[in-house]
Amino acid sequence: MTGGESSEARDIAEAVARRSYGKLLAFLAASMRDVSAAEDALADAFASALAEWPVKGCPANPEAWLMTVARRKIIDAVRRRKTREASAGELLRLAEDVTVTDLAEIPDRRLALMFACAHPDIDASVRAPLIMQTVLGLNANAIASAFLTSPAAMGKRLVRAKERIKESGIAFAVPERAEMPSRLEAVLDAIYAAFSEGWADPGGTDVARRNFSEEAIFLARLVADLLPQEPEALGLLALILYTDARRSARRDAQGEYVPLAEQIPASWDGDMIADAETALRRAGTMQRFGRYQLEAALQSAHVHRCKTGAENWAEIVQLYDALFALTSSPVVAINRAVALAEVEGPQAGLASLQTIASDTRLADYQPYWAARADLLARSSNHAEAHQAYETAIGLERDPAVKRFLRKRQMMLRN
Numbered sequence: 001m002t003g004g005e006s007s008e009a010r011d012i013a014e015a016v017a018r019r020s021y022g023k024l025l026a027f028l029a030a031s032m033r034d035v036s037a038a039e040d041a042l043a044d045a046f047a048s049a050l051a052e053w054p055v056k057g058c059p060a061n062p063e064a065w066l067m068t069v070a071r072r073k074i075i076d077a078v079r080r081r082k083t084r085e086a087s088a089g090e091l092l093r094l095a096e097d098v099t100v101t102d103l104a105e106i107p108d109r110r111l112a113l114m115f116a117c118a119h120p121d122i123d124a125s126v127r128a129p130l131i132m133q134t135v136l137g138l139n140a141n142a143i144a145s146a147f148l149t150s151p152a153a154m155g156k157r158l159v160r161a162k163e164r165i166k167e168s169g170i171a172f173a174v175p176e177r178a179e180m181p182s183r184l185e186a187v188l189d190a191i192y193a194a195f196s197e198g199w200a201d202p203g204g205t206d207v208a209r210r211n212f213s214e215e216a217i218f219l220a221r222l223v224a225d226l227l228p229q230e231p232e233a234l235g236l237l238a239l240i241l242y243t244d245a246r247r248s249a250r251r252d253a254q255g256e257y258v259p260l261a262e263q264i265p266a267s268w269d270g271d272m273i274a275d276a277e278t279a280l281r282r283a284g285t286m287q288r289f290g291r292y293q294l295e296a297a298l299q300s301a302h303v304h305r306c307k308t309g310a311e312n313w314a315e316i317v318q319l320y321d322a323l324f325a326l327t328s329s330p331v332v333a334i335n336r337a338v339a340l341a342e343v344e345g346p347q348a349g350l351a352s353l354q355t356i357a358s359d360t361r362l363a364d365y366q367p368y369w370a371a372r373a374d375l376l377a378r379s380s381n382h383a384e385a386h387q388a389y390e391t392a393i394g395l396e397r398d399p400a401v402k403r404f405l406r407k408r409q410m411m412l413r414n
Helices: 003-032 035-056 062-080 086-099 110-117 122-138 138-144 151-166 180-199 207-226 229-245 270-284 291-308 312-329 328-343 346-354 360-364 365-379 382-395 399-413
Strands: none
Touching: 003 035, 003 062, 003 110, 003 122, 035 062, 035 151, 110 122, 110 151, 110 180, 110 207, 122 138, 122 151, 122 180, 138 151, 180 207, 180 229, 207 229, 229 270, 229 291, 270 291, 291 312, 312 328, 328 346, 328 360, 328 365, 346 365, 365 382, 365 399, 382 399
């Protein structure tokens, strides 16, 4: 195989991993009733693909090839076991029963896997992270960052949760509707966290992250369709659609960062916004309000202001008040402080920020320092604003945002 063909084969293997990892793992884990065994087997199968496809060429049905290799890996692993586990024979039988010749033959068990991960027997704090890893393939480092904890601690919690699924015999099935609401919060949190991970790549240059956003939108629609009378599922769908509608507007033609206030509403995806508004209205008719509906309502308010020019900051502050009452989130508090500054002035915003300044999690949280820098600058406290900008710039990973913040910092000298 030529160098170009080898590179193409590797690209196909990586594309299949991005496109089909969650579906393959969900099917394999449900068939094996063992998430860890399925993960190990699938990882080995992808490693085999990266080694063999560049040499031998890509199979006609890559996903079916991967599933067949993963099945063999599980069978080999079971046969190598030295201990006489009671479950080994059953696992071997299940693995031998898994035969797939085409991707179309693989049932989509992702939703079932998500609800298995959200089972009451799984510790509540790890349900959403577990879904993110098993269904979307995020590693412990990325998940730990999303949940403001260390990768080592997150890794241990994920391992324990998978063992719990195995030991408890938790079914890989969508629960009865009566049981579903109790598991829904973790499912929605995981979908939103996955979307946020994809949203963190504003230029759309990281294909893997972009796939997280697309996958999250698909899953949000799936849950909303499954639970049409669950307002928070509709709220999450609306929130994601409102946000993703602005994706292309976050960068100008030169790739420079464009904040929301300077974006051109005509460049937003109108169809996506219309779908978001429909979902939010449907949720509102049910008169059961939650976090995701409030966050979607905030996005709707921003869209309305930017499109019409009508000031609605007082209403936005009220929405943040309600959201903070529900979540006590420092992230919500930061956004509320910024909105409050538009109503009562930057000093009021700074005073609001000061109420959460002792939260140690904010020391390395870039949006806190960026908000503080902006409010200090607007209060003519240039020395402290300069230092806050310096901290925000140091914490920011996106080069375009770094340049934007640096320009704001340099304006303090004028």
